[in-house]
Structure formats: structure tokens, C-alpha cells
Amino acid sequence: MQDRYNAREAEPRWQKAWDARGIFATRNDDPRPKYYVLEMFPYPSGRIHMGHVRNYTMGDVLARFMRARGHNVLHPMGWDAFGLPAENAAMERKIPPRAWTYQNIAAMKAQLQTMGLSLDWSREFATCDPAYYKHQQKMFLDFMRAGLAEREKRKVNWDPVDMTVLANEQVIDGRGWRSGAVVEQREMNQWVFKITKYSQELLDALDTLDRWPEKVRLMQRNWIGRSEGLLIRFALDQKTAPSGESEVKVFTTRHDTLFGAKFIGVAPDHPLAQAAAAKNPALAAFIAECKRHGTAQAIIDTQEKLGFDTGIRALHPFDPAWTLPVYVTNFVLMEYGTGAIFGCPAHDQRDLDFVNKYGLGVTPVVCPPDVDPKSFVITDVAYDGDGRMINSRFLDGMSVDEAKEEVARLLEHATLPVPARPRESGEPPPPYPPPQAGEGKGGGRLRGNERVEPVAERQVNFRLRDWGISRQRYWGCPIPVIHCENCGVVPVPDADLPVALPEDATFDKPGNALDHHPTWKHVTCPQCGGPATRETDTMDTFVDSSWYFARFTDPWNESAPTTRPVVDRYLPVDQYIGGVEHAILHLLYSRFFTRAMKVTGHIGIDEPFAGMFTQGMVVHETYQTAAGEYVTPAEVKIEAGPNGRRAHLIATGEEVNIGSIEKMSKSKRNTVDPDDIIGEYGADVARWFMLSDSPPDRDVIWTEEGVQGSWRFVQKLWRQVAEAAELAEAAAVCGSRQAEEAAVLALRKAAHGALAKVTGDIPRLRFNRCVAHIYELSNAFQASLTAARQAGGISPAYAAAAREAAEIMVLLFSPMMPHLAEECWAALGKSGLVAESPWPDAEQALLVEDTVTLPVQINGRKRAEVTVSRSATPAEIERAVLELDDVKRALDGRAPKKVIVVPQRIVNVVA
């Protein structure tokens, strides 16, 4: 046996051995209970980074563990292969997106394979493969038929640099999430998925996802943004209203404050604002000014609330003699509610700031408890708490909730004439539950000869918008529809799928290469046979990743996206692992998509991911030269001494500044290449270090010292196992020694204790604790071996115990360091592979002690210990404790006030 473990030589050897036996290929007819482990599949950028190493190691530990526990584990991998970088590469390097993508996939796959992951590569696919996206196109058509995919004229976020439309979620601080360019608003025809049909359901079902991080559920809850309120129609004073306008609809959650109303505020792009601006150049200028600020200058906007009096007056719903001025305001959003509010300054800070600026007055209508209504005034801090209604006529004395109910009740029974002109835009989003046929807009009932509608209706509003999926890009899944002058929008017949991307697109001008292609879009209409054009928009890449987890269950099915019995058996994913940056978009879209697939018969469940885990980032120190340039960790040598750490450039010896710890990034140059680490130390060391120290959901700091510590531990394990193997061989020839019974028992207890702890911690993904338990076992093992060596002889019983401990230890670290485990397993003379060995069961008898040592506290401070029989009664324990010298001294002859005995835990004497 070698005295050093050679990872570079051993790791590829064991990878080949696993491969040869095909042990990670999952069979769909395997009858054992299934367990689906999935890590978020990567975008094929060309290189893996440490974040991937961490993510995939965690999933692999779980997969190997569950496999050893007898499950039919599905652990697949694929490629999120569509996306803009491929087109950028095409432009910059004249390499077609497809070639670039597959080249990257090959490189990254080779890297992943050096990690020794227990992946079923037979299920691998890339989303850019027509064999994948043809099913996606099929589902798009199914969604269309089910009313879940529609074409709408929409105001969209246009990224002028990427020349594409972005979803609201992809606009961050008014800038494109990828390009960083300031986003413009444009009206365009867009395909959308009707995710808002599921707003309530997506919200409600969050409560059932008990194995998701609370943080992620909360983020989704906020994103969906449900609010209950009242939609109130304010009639306009006809003398002041623009022609054709008779009312303004307002959504409010504070209808209790209606008697504190001082103005109506409408968004700059509200129809009423537009109508008023038509005859008022100053107003038009104000609106243009608002729009110009619009997105980017959030900071300035938050400070100053601006408005412009339209001259229009609205009638108070409870008092036609009371009119409210209608202002165009810069703090009301067209995108939320109806794009109009009524302002109650006393109980809303924004309204108060506004009113104070324009001198519209303040009337408090909710009086806090324990405050005298007569002296209650509001000057510059609004009161948004609970209280009793005041200054509110018939509402006076009610609570906020009672007042809300009363206002809603009265106004939903009052009526106003139906406006003459149907609204075009500014309609509220669809109410929940959806209106029944025959109800809704344009309806109303008759009063005399006049059509009337209620003044108000209770409404639930959601922040969530429909999901716009059209992208003006080449490298994405084509939307399978055809535009015909005669027939309109015609779905591509199923038989003609896939609508494949042309291979010969060119990328020499900005915009959509698919649209620029000379021939691709010109087709005949499937309905009338006349000339027609293909849709040249492709789908948002989030569509691709919204169902890949389902496709993995049967990627061989050529005729359908899924095979029902198979997909229904494997889903939901038991444990999904990925970065928190996908907490909203990807996870919410996938949840919607699964429901849409259910409606269209492709799947039998609602929730795709039963367990979700968000892992932390990999962070690293930064290094800067005196000139302020960042340098990479590889260029730096660190020296540590009692006076701290110093860093020098290896090349020149120049001292560099050790800077803050940050997420690994190219710009800070603080990345560490997984290839370098695996090449130098081996995959097991990289894997082990990723699991050590930090809890998996927190950031982990990558340090050279830590990696070296892991490397030393690998060598230590190897030596220990080797020593145990030699002991076992020697056992037959050694004479027996009875004195080692205690050593045998202690060693066995250490091994089985660690086994029990690791077995409990892996399914909870508490890998840092698993690592600590394995260190502890190794330390105990080391101490035991040293003591045995010094005792001068080894009994067969001890040799057997050492061997058992070694085997358990190897099995315990095998999910984390699978190559080393195989090498050790072979050294122990075991036949077969660790990867195919069952997980051992701890012997319960070894987990309990015959005697227990309890800490003894006096007045809550630990002062002594008492060792008693495990089965001792509290009375017996109390008697033993009172005999202790320390306790006697503390009591000084007096009787204790109280003695608390917590069985198996602690004793507290109250003196």
C-alpha cells in the first residue's frame, strides 16, 4: 500500500469504474421508492465556476446517500442552452451560436465529469436541441388552445442595447438585467402566458411548500402582491370633465378614510390625464416631464411628490356637493390598480407630502386609541394605524374594519350610470375570482331606461403581471405560429413541429437575426395556402427552464413532452438545489408552467418542487496592488504570522493589499478556477472543502489554507484506513489481549455515534455538521490507534473493531469524497464498489450509555458533575447530587429550596 493517496491517478480510475458498471443510470422500471435530486442546470458559458462546484457537490452528496439508502435516485444533468451570449459570440467571433454553445457544453461536461458526480448522463439534453424545443412548441400551442397563451398589444420594456423586450422582472432599477441599459417603454404585440389566472392559487399553494425556505416563499408572496380593497367609481363634474369622460375608477384598500379625501391622483399615462392634456399644453409638458424621469431617477422621485391640477373635479360618492380636484401625479403608477387613487393625507404619508406641497388641507378621520379626537391633528407625519373613526359623519365611532365594511356595503348597493364610452386602457386587472359569463365590463343592470352599475365593488388586486415571453432574438425557441393576412394568427400544425431555427443566420447587424433571414419566415398559410410569414420572435429562455425537470423523467419520448406514468411517478422533485437569485422568476414560472401542463394533460401535479434549497455563494478575498489594480489569488503569495497576514505578488515581490471578501467575479479578479484546484488537489478535496465550515445556505469563504486543511485530512484518512487494514491482517497472528475491551467499546461507540449523526444530518443538508462529525470520528480513531500501538499488542477483537470503525468511516465520507472512499474500500480488501454499497445502520445498543454524567448546577451555574446509572430515578439522582462535596459546601448545611432534575440532561440545585 502506498503511504500517500494519489488523487490525480485514482480519481479518473474510479470514474471509469462507475461508468463501466453504469451504476448512475436510472431505470424507469426500477421498483424501489424514487428520489429525485436536481440541481439547477447550468448555462453553458464555457467554464464551470466554484458556485457550480458547491451546488453540484451538495446534490451529489444527497444523491449518493439516498442511493445507498435503497432509493431509485434520479439525478440528471442538462444545459440551459439558449440565450443572448451565444449571439454575442456570433457577432464578436464569427462562430455560429449553435457551434459556440455545443463547444461550451463539451468543455463544461468534461469539467463536470472530473468532479466525480453521480449523474445519469444518459438523460442529458440541451434546451437548444430541436428534439427538446419541439415539445415546448407543442405545449405552447396547447396553452394557446387552453387560453393560457395569448397575443396582446402591450406596453413593453424595450432594451435598446440588447434590442429586445424584457419582462418586468428582468428590469432592475429601470435597467436591463443583462445589458444594464436604461429601458424604454414601447407598445408592441407580445405573446404572454396568463400566469395571472393563477395568482391566487400560486399564492395559496405556497403554504403547502413546507420544505421551501421561508425566505423564498415570502419573496414570492410579495411578488404576487395580493391586496384586498374596493374599486370605487367617482363621477366627474360634467362642467369640468373632458368630453366623453364621465368617471374615474379608483382602487383603494383604505375606503374607510373616504371622508378624509382631499384629491384624486391619476398616473401621467392615465386616459383622463391624456384627455385633459390634449387641450392643456402645460399639463402635457408636465406629463412629458414625469415620463422622462420615469424609471431611472428613483431617488429624486422619492423625495419630491409632484402634481398638476387638471381642472377636472370629481364628486364624492357620499356627497355630490363635495368635489375633489383631479391631479396628475408622478407617484401614481398606471401599472398598479386602476392608475388612479384618492388621496387621504391624514393617513398616507405620500398623500400628506403631496397635500402639504399644494395646500389642499388635512382632515384626520382615524383617531388613535387613547388620543383625544378634539386635539388630534396631523401636520407632517401620517397616521396609518388602527383607531376610531372621526370627522366621518355616519362612520364616526366605528373601527377601521367596521368602517371599511360599511363603506363597501353602501357603495356596492349605490349605482352610477354606465359610462357612455367603453374604456380602452386603464382597465383594472382581471378580478379574482374571474367574473362569470354575463357579468363584468359593459354589463350593468337597468334602472328605468338607464343602464347603471354599482358605485363600488370589492376587488382583489395582484401586483403579479402576465408573463411576456416574446423576445426579438434568434437564439431561442421559435414561437410556432404563422401570420396570415387572411386568416390572422395561425398555429403551426403539430405535424410540422419543430419549427427549427435556420442554421445559416447572420449576425452582422443588430436586432433579430431570425427576422433578417432572407427566406426562413416566408411560408404558406396552413389554413388558406396563401402567402404568410412566421412569427420571428422566440421565447424567453425562462420558458426552457420551466419544464426541463419534467423532461428528464423521460427524455427519450419523441412523440410527447412527457410520458404520463413516468413523469407522475418521479415528480415532484424531492430536493431542488440552486441559487437564491432564482427565488422569484424561475421558481414562480416553473410553478405556473406545471399547472399549465396539468391543464393541458402533460402532467398530473401542481407543484414541481417539493423540497427547495438555496445555497450560499462562494466568496473570496480580493487583492489590489498599490496602483489599485485587482490581481488574482493565483498571482499572490500569502504569509501568515503572529502579526497577521500579508500578501505579495509572486512575480515581483511587490506587497499587495488584502481587501474585502466578495462574491467571486471576473471584475474583482478574485476567482479560483475549479480546474486548477481539481488538478492540484483532486476533486474530493474541492468537494470536501465546499461542504466544510459554512452552513450550506450561507456564503462560504474560499481560502487556500482551508483547501490545504482538506487536503491534509484526505491524507490522514488514507493513513488511518491503511493502518486499520494492516491491523486486521495482523490480527490472525497476534496473541489475544483481554485488557482491550474498553478500547474496543469506546471505538465502536465513536463509530456508531458518528454514523447516527451523519445519517441524521445528510437529509437535512447540514453538511458542515456532517464534516465535523467525521473529523470527530477520525480524531477518536487516531487517539485509539495511538493508544493501542503504545499498549504493545493488538487483540483480534480490537483489530476487528478498528476495521469496523474504518469501514464505517469510509462509508460516512463516501457521499462527499467518493473517489477516496473507493480507494480506501479496496485497501480494506472489500469487494465491490462503495458506490453500490448499502448505508450501514447504527447499532442502537452502542448509542446509549449505561451510566450518564449529568452536569450539576447550583443556582443555574455549573459547579459539579454527577455520574449515575442510566436508569436512575430522579429521587436517586437528587440523593446522589446532595452528597456531592461542592453541593454540600454551597448549601452550607441548609436544605435546598428546590432541586430540578431533568432526566438525561442536567440537575439544578436552588440553594
Added chain:
RNA sequence: GCGGGCGUGGCGGAAUGGUAGACGCAACGGACUUAAAAUCCGUUGGGGGCAACCCCGUGCCGGUUCGAGUCCGGCCGCCCGCACCA
């Protein structure tokens, strides 16, 4: 502004309301070595004492409890998410 999370040695972090600091890193001492590396053995929250031991200590201030890092209330700080959301 709203919501959530976190705050423990030199550092990363352990600790079902029950012995605070497991385990690792770093540092220091010793053994082995001509020497170094590697390895092995030990020390390492602060203060006091010759010692047995004693006192203090989980961001700060209070509270509940026999007992609080953990629960409750109020501050302070950091991180994350959302944000004129009506």
C-alpha cells in the same frame, strides 16, 4: 419606507430553553529530523490565583424562567428582498 434574516474566540462556525465555544482554520509549544517539510502529541475567550479553584463573557438595555446564545419587549449595527403597491 415595508418585510425578512443575522449579530457567539484572532477567523469560519457548534450548541431539542439545560455543561457556551463542538469541528475546522490560524497561532504558539513539544516530539521526530543534521535541518526543513510532512507527521504525531499538546496549548489557545478574557481576568485573577502557587494551587484546588474563583470572577467575567454570546451587539446593547430590560423581562419571563430553577436555568436564556436560544423565548418576550425596546434599542444599535450589518446583510438580503421589495418598494411611490393606493
